[in-house]
Structure formats: C-alpha cells, structure tokens
Amino acid sequence: MEVSGLSFHRAKGLEADYTILLDVSEGDYGVPSRIEDDEPLNLVMPRPETFEYAEERRLFYVALTRASRGVFLLTNSREPSRYVGELSEIAGDNLRFETIDGAALRQCPTCRAGHLVQRIGPANRRFLGCSQFPTCDHAEPVK
Template identity: 70%
Template structure:
C-alpha cells in the first residue's frame, strides 16, 4: 500500500520500496502545482518537508523492523539521515541477506574492491565520486575481538 494508506496502521515488519533519489523517488522531485502554493498557509522552512513527514509515517508503521530497498547508486537522502541518527541499528544487506561492508565515511555506500594504477588492489566506496573513502585492507577480513 502507499505511504498515505499506511497511516494509522501497524505491522510487525514493513518493506519500503525504491527509497531512492530521483523524479519518482523519495523525496519526489516533481514540482508541486502552483495552485497548491495558494492554499498552503505558509511556505515550509526546509526542502521536501511534506515528503519527509510521509517517509516518517511509512517508516514508523513497523513494530519490529523495516526493510528499505533502494538503488545502491542513488539512495535517498533520508537513508543517510537515518544512518546518522540510528548508527549501529541500521544494517545494509544484499537482497539475499548477506551483510554489506558499509562505508564509514558516507554511511550509505559499500566498500568494494577496486583496481588502482599499476593494477594495485585497494578498497573504496561504491558511491565514488560522491564519496572518496578508500582503505588498503579488505573490510570483510576485519577481525572483531
């Protein structure tokens, strides 16, 4: 169901589809009709305020957990904000449930193997050029004590 229709309902888990940037993403980039501006009492103090409220409604319908599916090259700005707020309570996975190596810099990218000059191997964020995080060691081989 849509974000609007889920208002007031609750489920154990919810799945939010295509929470990505773009014209039809979250937040939507389609401009409001100018007629709407005539009936809104005062302009919003920040961009996409109504979209942000709607996303919050969809996000909070779950009592146990929420799965957010997004385009990994263009995740919604709201996912980055969630990572800033929730920290370790947010986990990135593949569609098969395998945990991804989350980028510690941008929080929404994945640290993947890359080839540098002279065929050297390094690990960098898949959000490049938006994120420039790199590291020498393989993040999946990190030892946790």
C-alpha cells in the same frame, strides 16, 4: 500471514510487524520525489515550508514508523535516497546494509549512505572504495 501493498499516505494510522519500503532512491519518483508541487496548491497552503521536502520527509517518517519489529528499505545502491544517509547517522550500528540475498555489506564510514566495494587502482592494487564514488571518495586498503 497477510501482505499488503500501501502507499505512504495509505499507511497512516496502521501498524505491521514489518514494513518494506520500496525504491528509497533519489529521482523523479523516488523518496523524496523531485516532481514539482502544483502551483495552485502552494497558493492555498497556510505558509510555505522552510525545510526542503518537508512533506515528503513527514510521509517517509510515517512509513518508517508503521513497523513494530523491523523495517527494510530497498534502494538503488548507486542513488540511495538522501534519507538513507540521515538514517545511518541516527541508527548507527542498528542499521545493516545487505544485498538482496541477505549478505552483509560494509557501510561507508565517511558518507554512511554507500557501502564499500573492492576496486582495482593504479598498478593493479586492490582497495575498498565507496559505492557512491565520485560523490564520496572514501578508500582504504584491503585487509
């Protein structure tokens, strides 16, 4: 078995059985990166992009499609990339959230980027709430 570590750029044109995308989270060095483009580069670009993070989105798609059998996304559960929510909408039941140990996590049905965690509310009542709270306030009773 061969394991290679490649950037999204270097993965173009290649294929693997499985790919693992690391740190698919929001942030300066996340996906998409919040580091501003170089202004001189913007001057030589043929026309400005109208879609937010268009180049980053294309590179992410390239990285996703390098796998012939499966893709694993490792993300910070507190700040997953906006693309995780978008993929959730598209993939539906073909997307599975799990812990680093492989235990299944129940996906939030409202935001689709978070997962449900047990919380304790007023009067010590237990409920399931979204891991993305306060951004997503989905809650439901524990069954």
